[in-house]
Amino acid sequence: xxxxxxxxxxxxxxxxxxxxxxxxxxxxxxxxxxxxxxxxxxxxxxxxxxxxxxxxxxxxxxxxxxxxxxxxxxxxxxxxxxxxxxxxxxxxxxxxxxxxxxxxxxxxxxxxxxxxxxxxxxxxxxxxxxxxxxxxxxxxxxxxxxxxxxxxxxxxxxxxxxxxxxxxxxxxxxxxxxxxxxxxxxxxxxxxxxxxxxxxxxxxxxxxxxxxxxxxxxxxxxxxxxxxxxxxxxxxxxxxxxxxxxxxxxxxxxxxxxxxxxxxxxxxxxx
Ligand code: KIV
Numbered sequence: 001x002x003x004x005x006x007x008x009x010x011x012x013x014x015x016x017x018x019x020x021x022x023x024x025x026x027x028x029x030x031x032x033x034x035x036x037x038x039x040x041x042x043x044x045x046x047x048x049x050x051x052x053x054x055x056x057x058x059x060x061x062x063x064x065x066x067x068x069x070x071x072x073x074x075x076x077x078x079x080x081x082x083x084x085x086x087x088x089x090x091x092x093x094x095x096x097x098x099x100x101x102x103x104x105x106x107x108x109x110x111x112x113x114x115x116x117x118x119x120x121x122x123x124x125x126x127x128x129x130x131x132x133x134x135x136x137x138x139x140x141x142x143x144x145x146x147x148x149x150x151x152x153x154x155x156x157x158x159x160x161x162x163x164x165x166x167x168x169x170x171x172x173x174x175x176x177x178x179x180x181x182x183x184x185x186x187x188x189x190x191x192x193x194x195x196x197x198x199x200x201x202x203x204x205x206x207x208x209x210x211x212x213x214x215x216x217x218x219x220x221x222x223x224x225x226x227x228x229x230x231x232x233x234x235x236x237x238x239x240x241x242x243x244x245x246x247x248x249x250x251x252x253x254x255x256x257x258x259x260x261x262x263x264x265x266x267x268x269x270x271x
Pocket of ligand 1: 048050051053090144187210
């Protein structure tokens with residue numbers, strides 16, 4: 001199925017319609033204006049301003065250090081670029097876990113200061129009150145279950161989640177809680193494909209998978225990873241569409257050489 005460029009702006013309703021007609025939802029992350037312009041022009045349905053910015057933009061080991069102000073900076077740059085895509089922004093670690101009032105004021109700041117269209121929160125039943133309060137204020141919420149990187153120090157590793165029955169059962173319950181709370185969609189990260197298929201079939205709202213198999217209603221990847229910009233990162237679930245790290249490194253090498261050789265700038269490249 002080709003990209004439906006007739007859609008003027010993808011909305012949360014479009015997500016629902018896509019699930020109902022069996023059209024897969026394509027989502028990528030972006031954190032800056034230039035990349036988001038390319039991603040939007042390429043026909044993506046939704047852009048996630050993920051807190052993975054903490055890793056790929058700032059070079060932190062985890063997503064924990066990024067602040068709400070930094071997320072708003074990234075999100076506002078992406079919003080200025082996105083003409084068609086729905087823009088979803090992560091509430092960063094520490095901006096919503098305290099209580100539902102804090103969650104709502106963080107979500108309001110994101111919507112007001114960046115112009116984004118929705119927020120994403122990690123967690124299930126334990127964040128139900130926050131999800132409901134944010135949605136009551138008119139802000140669409142995307143859930144995120146399975147591997148939730150803000151809890152990395154609880155998990156201890158980035159390996160596949162919900163392989164054991166007890167964790168799978170909690171996830172089955174959490175997806176229903178998030179749907180009932182009013183989430184318009186749920187990201188399922190790094191869980192067995194069979195479980196993702198089962199919970200996707202059990203929901204009216206679409207699931208967006210990352211390392212969760214082919215039967216989710218949509219897929220999301222970190223754009224730096226799919227472009228091959230992240231050196232040495234090649235998990236099994238990642239399809240790398242370019243090797244930009246090597247291409248960009250080679251371009252830098254050629255530029256350095258041209259400057260050293262006094263080849264750049266030439267006569268046509270000066271005033
Ligand atoms: O922050 C992020 O990029 C994410 C995706 C991996 C789903 O949450």
